[in-house]
Amino acid sequence: MTNSFPTKRMRDLPLLSPPAIPETGTGPDPSIARMNLNESAMKPSPKALAAAVEALQFSNRYPDHGCTNLAGKIANLNKSAPEDIIFGNGSSELLMTLAMASLDEGDEAIFPDPTFPTGLKASRIAGAALVKVPVASDGANDVPAMLAAVNEKTKLFYICTPNNPTGSLTSAEALMRAATEVPDTCLLMIDEAYYEFGAHEGAPDVLSILKARKGPWAVTRSFSKAYCLAGMRVGYAIVSGAEVREPLNTLRGNFNINRAAMAAAEASIDDQDHMHEVLSETIRERKRLSDLLTDKGFTVLPSFANFIVARPPAAAAPVQKQLAKSGVLTQYMPWPDEQGSLRITVGSAEETDRLVSLL
Numbered sequence: 001m002t003n004s005f006p007t008k009r010m011r012d013l014p015l016l017s018p019p020a021i022p023e024t025g026t027g028p029d030p031s032i033a034r035m036n037l038n039e040s041a042m043k044p045s046p047k048a049l050a051a052a053v054e055a056l057q058f059s060n061r062y063p064d065h066g067c068t069n070l071a072g073k074i075a076n077l078n079k080s081a082p083e084d085i086i087f088g089n090g091s092s093e094l095l096m097t098l099a100m101a102s103l104d105e106g107d108e109a110i111f112p113d114p115t116f117p118t119g120l121k122a123s124r125i126a127g128a129a130l131v132k133v134p135v136a137s138d139g140a141n142d143v144p145a146m147l148a149a150v151n152e153k154t155k156l157f158y159i160c161t162p163n164n165p166t167g168s169l170t171s172a173e174a175l176m177r178a179a180t181e182v183p184d185t186c187l188l189m190i191d192e193a194y195y196e197f198g199a200h201e202g203a204p205d206v207l208s209i210l211k212a213r214k215g216p217w218a219v220t221r222s223f224s225k226a227y228c229l230a231g232m233r234v235g236y237a238i239v240s241g242a243e244v245r246e247p248l249n250t251l252r253g254n255f256n257i258n259r260a261a262m263a264a265a266e267a268s269i270d271d272q273d274h275m276h277e278v279l280s281e282t283i284r285e286r287k288r289l290s291d292l293l294t295d296k297g298f299t300v301l302p303s304f305a306n307f308i309v310a311r312p313p314a315a316a317a318p319v320q321k322q323l324a325k326s327g328v329l330t331q332y333m334p335w336p337d338e339q340g341s342l343r344i345t346v347g348s349a350e351e352t353d354r355l356v357s358l359l
């Protein structure tokens with residue numbers, strides 16, 4: 001019997017789920033500093049919360065599967081066609097469906113290493129082989145090296161900018177090379193979960209660069225970061241046209257954006273002032289956290305997102321464990337060498353002080 005449950009592909013798949021963090025009642029445990037998930041420490045726009053509450057009274061009705069109003073607002077902001085905006089239960093869901101739509105058994109998918117793992121997991125589920133190309137020394141995706149790994153089996157080419165976990169941006173020149181040199185038979189997927197942070201600090205305009213591309217592309221973005229709606233689970237992809245839109249719509253789960261989340265996302269788009277305040281506040285606190293860690297002997301890499309990469313003067317893994325024992329959660333990563341680093345989400349001022357006082 002070769003066919004057994006689950007499939008061999010599933011049996012070989014490592015469990016890649018986010019860490020389970022205990023909660024109290026309906027909210028996070030206030031005694032735990034969650035500096036490991038790149039959430040926002042700031043609350044969503046009050047207008048978003050009010051809109052979500054208002055929408056809840058219609059919970060007996062399925063939400064608008066087309067997310068018509070939300071698509072219109074995102075389209076306006078980005079000067080894109082509303083039908084080319086596809087929604088996911090967080091952008092994670094879109095990373096999964098985009099990989100499923102582009103890969104067959106035996107295909108290859110190219111990823112920077114390290115990067116956000118969901119696309120890799122989805123590619124393995126689709127039966128593709130992963131080609132991992134180390135990031136450059138500044139943590140940016142090494143697009144020339146990734147392009148050198150392309151062959152006729154390559155069907156997915158993933159760029160993450162700003163890259164999680166390194167915080168680095170991909171240059172306009174590298175993006176243009178990817179747009180024009182990734183074969184037309186391959187999906188170019190650009191993960192911009194931290195888009196608003198990058199854009200605020202002068203990141204290249206990915207959508208305008210992609211105008212030079214002939215082949216299929218998708219840009220994924222999230223309401224979880226700058227819009228402070230991680231708990232609502234709303235992400236979207238802006239795609240090149242029908243060749244990507246149609247398979248994504250086929251794969252998309254019914255009514256996958258719930259009513260409250262949709263209302264909150266719409267109101268958040270309307271409250272750009274709140275989003276800009278989140279960016280300024282987070283960037284200010286990121287600098288304070290970086291300076292305090294530098295004073296403690298850490299090396300902190302430049303970041304264009306709501307987290308930093310900090311290298312302790314000694315091995316990072318025990319530092320992460322000790323902090324966790326005291327209720328301060330950070331993410332260990334085995335990069336750029338065996339000493340490793342900590343990826344630390346920018347939290348509130350109190351969380352920064354708590355973390356620093358433990359070091």
Ligand SMILES: Cc1ncc(COP(=O)(O)O)c(C=O)c1O
Nearest residue numbers: 090091092116164193222224235
């Ligand atoms: C690079 C990147 N992409 C995608 C995601 C998924 O975010 P969400 O599913 O909340 O939109 C994250 C979350 O941290 C991320 O860092």
